[in-house]
Amino acid sequence: MAAPKRKLMVPVLPAVGLAAVAAGPVLQGLGSNAAGTVSTAAPQSQLKVSESFTQLANGKPMLLALTVNNTAAAAQTISVTVNVSGPSLAGFLNVNADSTQALLANWSCTPNEVQRPSGAGPFPFTCTATIPANTSNTVMVSTGSNMATASKGTAVTVSAQVTADSPAGSPLPAVVSLTQNVG
Numbered sequence: 001m002a003a004p005k006r007k008l009m010v011p012v013l014p015a016v017g018l019a020a021v022a023a024g025p026v027l028q029g030l031g032s033n034a035a036g037t038v039s040t041a042a043p044q045s046q047l048k049v050s051e052s053f054t055q056l057a058n059g060k061p062m063l064l065a066l067t068v069n070n071t072a073a074a075a076q077t078i079s080v081t082v083n084v085s086g087p088s089l090a091g092f093l094n095v096n097a098d099s100t101q102a103l104l105a106n107w108s109c110t111p112n113e114v115q116r117p118s119g120a121g122p123f124p125f126t127c128t129a130t131i132p133a134n135t136s137n138t139v140m141v142s143t144g145s146n147m148a149t150a151s152k153g154t155a156v157t158v159s160a161q162v163t164a165d166s167p168a169g170s171p172l173p174a175v176v177s178l179t180q181n182v183g
Contacts, residue, residue, distance in 0.1 A: 046076070047072075047165060062156060075131060082095050087151075089143065090147045090151070094113035094125075094141075094142060100144075106130050108128050
């Protein structure tokens with residue numbers, strides 16, 4: 001018995017299609033797109049902002065650590081807007097003005113404090129600070145009085161946005177926001 005004959009099928013690609021198929025991996029390897037433009041990663045901010053509640057319980061003052069890390073080789077002077085909101089905030093709400101916490105002389109915020117916050121806020125604070133090169137600064141967002149028993153289970157949100165830095169040049173860091181319920 002004779003072996004059956006097999007036909008060899010070879011796809012035929014148009015010249016443009018073949019060039020695109022052959023060049024695709026090369027362009028991808030070079031970081032280019034099909035239009036032939038080179039793309040680069042967006043520059044990263046040399047400032048990093050983070051937040052962490054260190055205490056949020058009824059019968060105790062609210063304490064939130066706001067940290068700004070400057071990874072630049074030069075000092076950065078920044079403007080930061082800090083918003084605090086929540087339906088049952090305790091009195092004497094402040095940023096870097098609670099005498100029971102370590103105060104940083106290089107930070108200044110207005111208003112100094114909101115004595116009796118009413119409503120849910122947000123209660124904005126505008127701060128300026130000069131963060132030395134390759135240094136982290138942590139300031140406390142706090143209430144000078146204890147959270148009321150009625151605040152248990154209610155949410156408190158603190159957000160921080162760097163709105164300006166000098167010397168400018170790097171992009172500003174992303175807005176950070178942290179929400180936690182009063183324990």
